[in-house]
Amino acid sequence: MSFINGTSLTPASFILNGIPGLEEVHLWISFPLCTMYSIAITGNFGLMYLIYSEEALHRPMYIFLALLSFTDVLMCTSTLPNTLCILWFSLKEIDFKACLAQMFFVHTFTGMESGVLMLMALDRYVAICYPLRYTTILTNEVIAKAGLLTFLRGVVLVIPFTFLTRRLPYCRGNVIPHTYCDHMSVAKISCGNVRINAIYGLMVALLIGGFDILCITISYTMILRAVVSLSSADAQQKAFSTCTAHICAIVITYVPAFFTFFTHRFGGHTIPPHIHIIMANLYLLMPPTMNPIVYGVKTKQIQKSVIRFLLKGKENSHKI
Numbered sequence: 001m002s003f004i005n006g007t008s009l010t011p012a013s014f015i016l017n018g019i020p021g022l023e024e025v026h027l028w029i030s031f032p033l034c035t036m037y038s039i040a041i042t043g044n045f046g047l048m049y050l051i052y053s054e055e056a057l058h059r060p061m062y063i064f065l066a067l068l069s070f071t072d073v074l075m076c077t078s079t080l081p082n083t084l085c086i087l088w089f090s091l092k093e094i095d096f097k098a099c100l101a102q103m104f105f106v107h108t109f110t111g112m113e114s115g116v117l118m119l120m121a122l123d124r125y126v127a128i129c130y131p132l133r134y135t136t137i138l139t140n141e142v143i144a145k146a147g148l149l150t151f152l153r154g155v156v157l158v159i160p161f162t163f164l165t166r167r168l169p170y171c172r173g174n175v176i177p178h179t180y181c182d183h184m185s186v187a188k189i190s191c192g193n194v195r196i197n198a199i200y201g202l203m204v205a206l207l208i209g210g211f212d213i214l215c216i217t218i219s220y221t222m223i224l225r226a227v228v229s230l231s232s233a234d235a236q237q238k239a240f241s242t243c244t245a246h247i248c249a250i251v252i253t254y255v256p257a258f259f260t261f262f263t264h265r266f267g268g269h270t271i272p273p274h275i276h277i278i279m280a281n282l283y284l285l286m287p288p289t290m291n292p293i294v295y296g297v298k299t300k301q302i303q304k305s306v307i308r309f310l311l312k313g314k315e316n317s318h319k320i
Helices: 023-053 060-077 080-089 096-129 131-137 140-166 183-187 195-228 233-241 244-266 273-298 300-319
Strands: 013-016 093-095
Touching: 013 096, 023 060, 023 080, 023 273, 023 300, 060 080, 060 096, 060 140, 060 273, 080 273, 093 096, 096 131, 096 140, 096 183, 096 195, 096 244, 096 273, 140 183, 140 195, 183 195, 195 233, 195 244, 244 273, 273 300
Parallel strands: none
Antiparallel strands: 013 093
16 A cells, blocks of 8 residues: 555555445446436436526526536536446546545535525425515525525535545555445544544534425425415415425435435444445435436426427427
C-alpha cells in the first residue's frame, strides 16, 4: 500500500472490494443494476425534456418534479458507473481524493433528494390549501431560490465529512468492503477514533432527513385537514389524488434510506454485510428508477403530455 507524502497515515488510494461474500456472482448482480440505471437515466432525462418542451407542464409542481429528476440523475451517476466497473472489470482502486469527492457528491445529492421531496410537499400544501394564490406564491424566482438553498444546505453540512475523514489515520489497510465511498464505510477502516464522525453523521441525518420529514409530516397533516373539510367526496378524491405520486416517491426514497441508516448503526452484527451493501446501492438507485414511472402512471397531465408529444412526433414523421 502506497501513502501520500510518504506518511504511514493517509493511503494514496483505496480498494473498493465490491460486495464481500458474493464475488462469484458480481457479474450477475451487475445486470439488474445496469438495467435500473439505464431506466433511471432514460426516464429522468425524458421527463425533464417533456416538462421543458410542454407548456402545459410549466407549473410549480412540474418544475419541482424536473428538479427531482435532475437530482436523481446526479445521485445515481455519482456511484453506479464506478460500481459497474468494479462488478464487470474488477477495477477496484480509487484515488484517495477521488474517494473523498465521491463521498461528498453522494451525501450532497441524497440530501438534495430529501430536500426536493420536502419542497414538493410544501408545493402540494400551497396548491390544496391556497389554490387561488398558488402561482403567485410559488413563482419561478421563489422556486429557484428554494432549490438553491436546498443545494447549499447539503453542501455546507456535507463538506465537514471530507475533512473529518481526511484527518483519520489509515494504518489498518486501504480495503473498503463497499462498492462506493460512503462516509462511515471509509471511516470504519481507520485505526483512529471515529466517534466524532459518527456523532456528526447522526447530526447531519437529523438536520437534513429529520427536518425534511417533519416538514413533510406537517404539510400532509394540513393537507389532510383541508381535504377532509371539503364538502363533496369527489372534490376530496380529486384533491388528494394530486398527492398520490408524491407520497409514493416519499416511500420509495425513505424506506431504503431508513433501512440503510439504522442497520448501518444498530444492526451491524445481525445483518450480513452483503445485505448492507446491496441495500445501500438500491437506496441510491431505486428512487431515480421508480420516480419517472410513478409520476408517469399516477399523473394524468404527464400522461396527456406524453400522448400529445407522441402524436406530434407521428404527424411530423408523416409530413417528411
